[in-house]
Amino acid sequence: MLNGLLVVGALIVLLAQHNNPTNWDLALIYFSTALPFFVSGAIVSLAIGETITHVHRVYFFDLMGAAAGCLLLYPLLNGFGGSVRCWAGHHLRRRAAIWHSVSGSVRGRVGSVALALAWWRF
16 A cells, blocks of 8 residues: 555656756655655565465566566556556555455455545546
């Protein structure tokens, strides 16, 4: 859920910048756009830690997902522009609901679904 919010937050920071950014503006841009990657790495690390007996399968699907994202990024950005980042953030919020459902966390699932529905237009 947090990663979905961070993606949208990074997009808001990027869109709020003016033509001649200062060094502080650039630092804010770099920091806000790096946060989703950091959180994604932490999520993958937690997933691998929880499923250490099947680490080969988890890591395989992690790499396949990254490869698919790399292959689809350029065509999607050309076709849809910046709205791809908003879709990615929404996709992360939906996946958080599935993650919480699998783990049996009712509060997490309800929170993820509510957040995905509340931020649907973004």
